[in-house]
Amino acid sequence: MPFQPNLPRIFFSKIGNQKLRTAIWTGVDKGFGKRTPLLFFNGIGANLEIAQLFADTFTGRDIITFDMPGIGGSPDPTFPYRPWWVAKAAKQILTDNGYHRVDVLGVSWGGGPAQQFAWQNKAMTRRLVLCATSPGWTMVPGNPKALSKMASPKRYIDRDFLKKNFETLYGDAAEHSGEFTVNMVPPSVKGYLFQLGAMMGWSSLPIARRIRARTLIIMGSKDHIVPPINGRILHALYRRSRLEIIDGAGHLFLLTRREETVDLIRDFFSEPEMPIPHAEPVEVPSVAASFVHANDSARAHA
Incomplete structure (x- = not known):
């Protein structure tokens, strides 16, 4: 039987004057009951569908995420925003959908809003997972060759450019680029720059x-983007923290070393051991709709 992805429910959430495209993957009960929902903050420029492979592997709980303004299917930002606003928006999305206590996972750029959310919403946050991230502006910077390619969204727009520079950018082997690009939607330039500026x-x-x-x-x-020394800094800062460094892994280990990463997260959550389902990187239907939205937005601003 061919692999069938667990597709999310996708809808728009209204946060003040800003619409945010939101996704909820419904977890499956494997005999242990539904677990604490997981709030997922994605990396810079990354649309919510990029989390599909992770959601297909980490299947025991609801996963909630959303596109930042100007990213994926969310309209361009109407004003500059900061991590406190992202955390506030996440809380409204959760409460509007009946979630009152969550585990929080932040990847790369998303680690900043994840930490901000955990601080602003202490009673709402059960546990916090920080992947390939840093303490923010005070981080130890990565390889200049990689960081220079992060200054624009070109890697999301030009897939040949991304494949050619994949290992330089992320430290992961270029053979894994297909897993990253299969559900990739280019952000708008405005959306990308506003997201980049949000952490300044x-x-x-x-x-x-x-x-x-x-x-x-x-x-x-x-x-190559967030050297592991940043994890050691975070480990020293957080009173109740555990540090794991995956040997040989690059920036995108949540995709390229997915099973190993999921095992670490499940162990941290004290979840019972169970087989990790095999998941194929397949394009989900909402990606085509996001491309239409992105092209319409580009024509509107031309």
């Missing part, structure tokens, strides 16, 4: 010691 001057140094949630920090030893 922000640091978790003043708040980390006051975050009560138990925290798992996972880093890749070959990450």
Whole structure:
């Protein structure tokens, strides 16, 4: 029987004057009951469908995520925003959909809003997982060759450019580029730049010691964007933290070393052991609709 992805319910959430395209993957009960829902903050420029492979592997709980303004299917931002606004928007999305206590996972750029959410919403946050991320503006920077290619969204627009520079960018082998690009939708230039600017001057140094949630920090030893020293800094900051460094992994280990990463997260959550389902990287139907939206937006602003 061919693999069938667990497709999310996708809809728009209204946060003030801004619409945010939102996705909820419904977890399956494997005899242990539904687990705590997982709030997922994605990386810079990454549309919500990129989380599909992770959602197909990490199947025991509801997963909630959303596109940042100007990313994926969300309209361009109407104003500059900061991590506190992203955390506030996430809380409204959760409460509007009946979620009042969650585990929180942040990847790369999303690690900043994840930490901000855990601080702003202490009672709502059970546990915190930080993948390939840093304390923000106070991070130890990565390889200049990789960082220079992060300044624009070209890697999302030109797939040949991404494949050619995949290992330089992320530290992961180029053979894994297809897993990343299969559900990739280019962000708008405005959306990407606003997202990049949202973290300017922000640091978790003043708040980390006051975050009560138990925290798992996972880093890749070959990450060219966020060197693993940043994970060690976070581990020193968080009172109740555990650090795991995946040997030989690059920045995208949540995709390229998915089973190993999921095992670490399940162990941290004290979930019972169970087989990890095999998931194929297949394009989900909502990607085509997102491309239509992105093209319409580009024509409207031409």
